[in-house]
Amino acid sequence: MLSLQHISKYYQVGGNKNFVVNDISLDVDEGEFVSIMGPSGSGKSTLLNIIGMLDEPNDGYHYFVNQPVHQLKEKQRAALYKQYIGFVFQAYHLIDELTVYENIETPLIYQDVKGSERKAMVADMLDRFQIVGKKDLFPAQLSGGQQQLVGIARALIAKPKLLLADEPTGNLNSKQGEEIMELFRKLNKEDGVTIIQVTHSEKNAEYGSRIINLLDGRVESSRKF
Amino acid sequence: MIKNYFKIGWRNMMKNKFFSFINIFGLSVGLACCILIALYLNYETSYDSQHKNAPNIYQVVTAFIQSGSKRMALPNTPAPMAAALKREYPEIVETARLLSLFTEDKTIVQYNPAQGERRSFLEQRGFLADNSFFKIFTYQFTEGSPVNALANPRTVVISQQLANKLFGSQPALNKVIHVNSNTNGEQDYTVTGVFEAGKTPSHIDANFFLSVNGGNMEGFIKRQQNDFASNNLFFTYLLLKPGTDAAKLQAKLPAFINKYASKDLKNIGFRKEQSLLALRDIHLTSEVDSNVTPPASKTYLYVLFSIAVFTLIIACINFMNLSTARSSKRSSEVGVRKVLGAEKSTLIKQFLGESILMTLIAFVFAIALTLILLPLFNQVSGRAITLSFSRDLVMFFEFLLMALITGILAGSYPAFYLSSFNPVKVLKGKLTNSLAVVAVRKGLVVFQFIISVVLIVASVVIARQMNYMRTADLGFAKDQQIIVPLRTGAAKAAYTALKTVLEENSSIASIGGSAYYPGIFNPSDNLVYKDGQTSAEGRRTRMNFVDDNFLQTLNIRPVAGRLFSPEFHSDTNNNIIINEKAVQEYGFGTAQNAINKKLYNKYQDNTSTFTIIGVVKDFHYEDLHLPVTPYGFFLNTSGFNYMVIHAKPGNMAAVLKTIETSWKKYDTSDPFDYSFLDEDFNKNYKADTRLAAIVSYFTVVAIVISCLGLFGLAAFSAEQRTKEIGVRKVLGASVKTIVSLLSIDFLKLIVASIVVASPIAWWLMNKWLQGFSYRREIDWTIFALTGGIAILIGLITICSQALKAALANPVKSLRSE
Incomplete structure (x- = not known):
C-alpha cells in the first residue's frame, strides 16, 4: 500500500544537518496494523506526518497506492490524501465551535459530498459509535474518551483506506484507552482499514501486527507478530 | 458550504x-x-439636475482684469448683455436675466385680505427675473403656468411655501401682494404662478420672482441700455441650441466685448473676459465668487x-x-x-x-x-x-x-x-x-494613529483659527451693536426722529445710520484716482454712505484729519474719509499727507471730485478671509438702509423693547426686525464653522475607533503575557514596572505616528490657512499639544489593560497554565 525508500528529514542548524528522520525505508501492506514506538524526539511523529503527507521529506522516495507522492503536485497530493487517509490526534483536535455532528461532517464537506448523502453517512457513523444522543453537544461538553471517539468517527467518515493515529490514547485513562484500542483492532480486522499508530505504551503497541522501534531518526528494530 | x-x-x-x-x-x-x-x-x-434643458444652459461669467490687481471672476454682467448676445449669435435660443434684490437681506411682502388683518412678512431670497427665465429653467407650477408668467409688469411667481404663508389654503393665483424692497421700491404685484420646490437642489434657491418691469429697477435698466462695462449686477443665463459647442461660442465672445464695451472699458480702465459656465457645474465652481448661492x-x-x-x-x-x-x-x-x-x-x-x-x-x-x-x-x-x-x-x-x-x-x-x-x-x-506579521501589525497601528494625529492637528488648527477670527480686533466695536434695517420709505423717513428719541435713552450709547455695515455685502465700488492720474490707474474702492455719527458709533478711529461730525455743518457729500489702505494704494505716503488732497472718479462721461477730510485706521469691513482694501465714507443725511445702535452694557432685552416701542410709534406699518453686528459678521464664517464641526466630529470618531483597536491589542497582549507577568511578579517585579513593560511598546508606536503625522499635518493645515488673509500661524505649541493629547489618550487606553494584568494574582495565572 505504501512504500518509503531512503526517506530523510533534517533541519539546517548552522552548517550541520540535524536529522529528525534519517534514511528510513519502510513498506506497509494493505490490512496491516503498525505501531511505531520510540523515545521522545526519535522522529515518530515526523515519520507519521510524512506518511500522512502533512510534512515533506528532504530526500527519498515515497509511494502511496502505487503513486509517486514525491513527484506529485500539491493539488494531486491533496486529492490523494483526501480520498485515502484519516487522521487521529492525541489532543483530539476537534473544532470547538462545531457540534459533534458538524465535526464529523466536516471532511465530507471538503470532499464535496452532497448534503443528503452527508446526512446519511454522519447518521450512520453516529449510530455505529453509539453517540447519537451527543450529536448536538460541543466538544467542551464531552469527556476525553468521548472526544477521541468523535475524533475517530471524524477520521473514518470519508471511508479512508489508511488511518494514521498519533498517540491516540495519550490523553486518556487506561480504561478509555483500552476501549479505543479495541475499536482500532475491530476496524482493522472487520473493516480492513490499514492502521499506523504512534504510541509510547508497550501494551497499546501490542494491539498491532507489527512494532517498529525508532531511535534518533533511524529504525532500530522491527518485529512482526 | x-x-x-x-x-x-x-x-x-x-x-x-x-x-x-x-x-x-x-x-x-x-x-x-x-x-x-x-x-x-x-x-x-445633484444640483440643477431637474432642469430639462440642463445640458444646454450656461451662465455668463465675467473676469475683470486690471493691471496690477488680481483677476476676479464674477457670475455677473451688465443689463443689456443678455439681449445683445441673443441678437448676435443664432446658436443662442434664449437668454434670461436674474437679479437678486441685492441691497437687502429681507424683503417685506404683505397681503391685505378682503377680510381680516393684513399679513406682513420679511422674506428672503427674492429675485427679479425675465419672462424667458421659465423657458430656460424647469419649474413645477402648482398654480398658473410658467408660460409668460412674468410677461406683464408687476407680476410675481412665488414658492409654494410663501403661498402657504400668505394665503393659507386659499388659491394664490391672481391675488395681489404688496412688495417693499430696498432695491426695487414699493409696488403691488399680481401672483401669476406658484412653484413647488424641486426634487433636487438648485443653485437658484428663489423664494419669489418679480417681473423685471414695474419697479425701480426698470428705469435703472433702461438708463443702462448701452452700458456694457459697469453695473455688473445681473446673472445672465443662455439656452443654447442642442449640439452647440459652448467652447466655440465662448471663443467668439472677445469680439463681442470689443464691439460693445471696449470704449467704456477703456474709460474706466479695466478689461473684461467672458466665459460660459455650464449649469450643472455652477454649484461646484468655487473659483467664481458670489454666485446666486x-x-x-x-x-x-x-x-x-x-x-x-x-x-x-x-x-x-x-x-x-x-x-x-x-x-x-x-x-x-x-x-x-x-x-x-x-x-x-x-x-x-x-x-x-x-x-x-x-x-x-x-x-x-x-x-x-x-x-x-x-x-x-x-x-x-x-x-x-x-x-x-x-x-x-x-x-x-x-x-x-x-x-x-x-x-x-x-x-x-x-x-x-x-x-x-x-x-x-x-x-x-x-x-x-512571526516577526513579519508583528511588524505589519505595528505598521498598521502607526498608520491608524497617523490619521488620528493628523485629524487632531487639523481640529486644533481650525479651532484656533476660528477662535482667532471671532476674537480678532476688527478695527471697530462689534459687540453690543444692534442693527435695525430700514426697509421702507416710511422707515427711512422716520430715521432722524427715531434717532433723536432713542439717543435720549440712558442705556443707548450712540446711534448711526449707513448704507452698509461691516460683514455684509457692499455692492458700491468705484475706481478712484488722485491728481495726476487717469481712471485706468484708479483703485477699486468700496463706498459707504453714512451719517455724522456712524463712525463714532462703530468706534472706527481716526489717524489723521477728522471724522464727520454734527459740528461741521459745512460737510457736503463731496467730502470723503478714507482708510489707511487707501492712503497707501493711492500713493499718498502718510495719512497726514492725504488730508485735503483731491480724489476723482469717472463714471461714463462725468467726473466727480472729492476732498479727503480724514483718514481712519484700517478696519475689517469684510471677513478675515479677505484682505482689507481701499474704503471710503461719504456723508449723507437721509436714505440710510440701516440704523446702528450701540447699546451700553446691561439689559439687552430692555433696550430692544425700548427700540421696538419707539419703532412702532414712528412706523406702524413695518414689522420690527433687528440683528446683532457681531452675529452678522460671524455669518461669513458659516462654511468654516461647518468644516470645523465636521472635522471635529470625525476626529472624535477616528480616535474612538483607533483607541478601541489599541485597547483590543493591549488586552490581547496582556492576556498573552499573563504567564510572563506572573513569573515576573513572583520574582519581585512591582506593579509600576509591569505596567511600563506592557505600555512602552505601544507608546513607542504612538510616538512614531506623531513624528510621521506632524509634518503631514503641518503641510495640509498650512495650505488650508492660506485661504485666510488674516490667520494664526501654526507653531510648535500645536504639535506639543497634539502630541500630548495623543499620548495621553493612548496611555489611558493601554494602561487600563496593563494595570489589570499587573494587578492580577500571579498564583492564579501560573496555575492556570
Whole structure:
C-alpha cells in the first residue's frame, strides 16, 4: 500500500544537518496494523506526518497506492490524501465551535459530498459509535474518551483506506484507552482499514501486527507478530 | 458550504464578544461615516439636475482684469448683455436675466385680505427675473403656468411655501401682494404662478420672482441700455441650441466685448473676459465668487471624502490587527481543517466569509446609525438630505456593495495569513506570531494613529483659527451693536426722529445710520484716482454712505484729519474719509499727507471730485478671509438702509423693547426686525464653522475607533503575557514596572505616528490657512499639544489593560497554565 525508500528529514542548524528522520525505508501492506514506538524526539511523529503527507521529506522516495507522492503536485497530493487517509490526534483536535455532528461532517464537506448523502453517512457513523444522543453537544461538553471517539468517527467518515493515529490514547485513562484500542483492532480486522499508530505504551503497541522501534531518526528494530 | 462558513463565523463572533464588539462597532461607524458622506456628495453633485434643458444652459461669467490687481471672476454682467448676445449669435435660443434684490437681506411682502388683518412678512431670497427665465429653467407650477408668467409688469411667481404663508389654503393665483424692497421700491404685484420646490437642489434657491418691469429697477435698466462695462449686477443665463459647442461660442465672445464695451472699458480702465459656465457645474465652481448661492468647494468635498474613507480604513485595520493577533487561537482550527482535507482556497473563503458576515452586520447598524445621525448631519452641513428605502434603492445596493468590498478588504490579509499555517506546526503546539506579521501589525497601528494625529492637528488648527477670527480686533466695536434695517420709505423717513428719541435713552450709547455695515455685502465700488492720474490707474474702492455719527458709533478711529461730525455743518457729500489702505494704494505716503488732497472718479462721461477730510485706521469691513482694501465714507443725511445702535452694557432685552416701542410709534406699518453686528459678521464664517464641526466630529470618531483597536491589542497582549507577568511578579517585579513593560511598546508606536503625522499635518493645515488673509500661524505649541493629547489618550487606553494584568494574582495565572 505504501512504500518509503531512503526517506530523510533534517533541519539546517548552522552548517550541520540535524536529522529528525534519517534514511528510513519502510513498506506497509494493505490490512496491516503498525505501531511505531520510540523515545521522545526519535522522529515518530515526523515519520507519521510524512506518511500522512502533512510534512515533506528532504530526500527519498515515497509511494502511496502505487503513486509517486514525491513527484506529485500539491493539488494531486491533496486529492490523494483526501480520498485515502484519516487522521487521529492525541489532543483530539476537534473544532470547538462545531457540534459533534458538524465535526464529523466536516471532511465530507471538503470532499464535496452532497448534503443528503452527508446526512446519511454522519447518521450512520453516529449510530455505529453509539453517540447519537451527543450529536448536538460541543466538544467542551464531552469527556476525553468521548472526544477521541468523535475524533475517530471524524477520521473514518470519508471511508479512508489508511488511518494514521498519533498517540491516540495519550490523553486518556487506561480504561478509555483500552476501549479505543479495541475499536482500532475491530476496524482493522472487520473493516480492513490499514492502521499506523504512534504510541509510547508497550501494551497499546501490542494491539498491532507489527512494532517498529525508532531511535534518533533511524529504525532500530522491527518485529512482526 | 456558505451556510457552514456563516455558522462558524457567527459562533466565533459570539464566543469572542469583546473582539466582535470592537470590530462591529468600528465597522458600523466607519460605514455610517462613508454612507453619510456619500449621501452628501450625491446631494452636492445633484444640483440643477431637474432642469430639462440642463445640458444646454450656461451662465455668463465675467473676469475683470486690471493691471496690477488680481483677476476676479464674477457670475455677473451688465443689463443689456443678455439681449445683445441673443441678437448676435443664432446658436443662442434664449437668454434670461436674474437679479437678486441685492441691497437687502429681507424683503417685506404683505397681503391685505378682503377680510381680516393684513399679513406682513420679511422674506428672503427674492429675485427679479425675465419672462424667458421659465423657458430656460424647469419649474413645477402648482398654480398658473410658467408660460409668460412674468410677461406683464408687476407680476410675481412665488414658492409654494410663501403661498402657504400668505394665503393659507386659499388659491394664490391672481391675488395681489404688496412688495417693499430696498432695491426695487414699493409696488403691488399680481401672483401669476406658484412653484413647488424641486426634487433636487438648485443653485437658484428663489423664494419669489418679480417681473423685471414695474419697479425701480426698470428705469435703472433702461438708463443702462448701452452700458456694457459697469453695473455688473445681473446673472445672465443662455439656452443654447442642442449640439452647440459652448467652447466655440465662448471663443467668439472677445469680439463681442470689443464691439460693445471696449470704449467704456477703456474709460474706466479695466478689461473684461467672458466665459460660459455650464449649469450643472455652477454649484461646484468655487473659483467664481458670489454666485446666486454660495458654491461648494470641491476641495472640501475631497477632504470630507478622504476623512470618511480613512475612518473606514481605521476600522478595517482594527479587524486585521485583532484577527492576526488572535490567530494563535484560530491556528489549531486551521490545522485540523487542513488535516481534514481543506485546501488553502477553501479556508481563505471561510475567513473571508467571516469578515463579510461581520461587515454585513455592521452594515445593518450603519444604516440605522445613518438614519439616526442624518438630522444632526444636516444641521452641521446645512443641507436637507433625506434617505428613503423606496426612492434610493439603487443607492442602498451601492452601499451594500461598499460594505461587501470593505469586508473583503478587511478580511483578505487575515484570511491569507491564517490559511497559510502549516498544520504540522500549529497542531504540535503553540504558534508564535512571526516577526513579519508583528511588524505589519505595528505598521498598521502607526498608520491608524497617523490619521488620528493628523485629524487632531487639523481640529486644533481650525479651532484656533476660528477662535482667532471671532476674537480678532476688527478695527471697530462689534459687540453690543444692534442693527435695525430700514426697509421702507416710511422707515427711512422716520430715521432722524427715531434717532433723536432713542439717543435720549440712558442705556443707548450712540446711534448711526449707513448704507452698509461691516460683514455684509457692499455692492458700491468705484475706481478712484488722485491728481495726476487717469481712471485706468484708479483703485477699486468700496463706498459707504453714512451719517455724522456712524463712525463714532462703530468706534472706527481716526489717524489723521477728522471724522464727520454734527459740528461741521459745512460737510457736503463731496467730502470723503478714507482708510489707511487707501492712503497707501493711492500713493499718498502718510495719512497726514492725504488730508485735503483731491480724489476723482469717472463714471461714463462725468467726473466727480472729492476732498479727503480724514483718514481712519484700517478696519475689517469684510471677513478675515479677505484682505482689507481701499474704503471710503461719504456723508449723507437721509436714505440710510440701516440704523446702528450701540447699546451700553446691561439689559439687552430692555433696550430692544425700548427700540421696538419707539419703532412702532414712528412706523406702524413695518414689522420690527433687528440683528446683532457681531452675529452678522460671524455669518461669513458659516462654511468654516461647518468644516470645523465636521472635522471635529470625525476626529472624535477616528480616535474612538483607533483607541478601541489599541485597547483590543493591549488586552490581547496582556492576556498573552499573563504567564510572563506572573513569573515576573513572583520574582519581585512591582506593579509600576509591569505596567511600563506592557505600555512602552505601544507608546513607542504612538510616538512614531506623531513624528510621521506632524509634518503631514503641518503641510495640509498650512495650505488650508492660506485661504485666510488674516490667520494664526501654526507653531510648535500645536504639535506639543497634539502630541500630548495623543499620548495621553493612548496611555489611558493601554494602561487600563496593563494595570489589570499587573494587578492580577500571579498564583492564579501560573496555575492556570
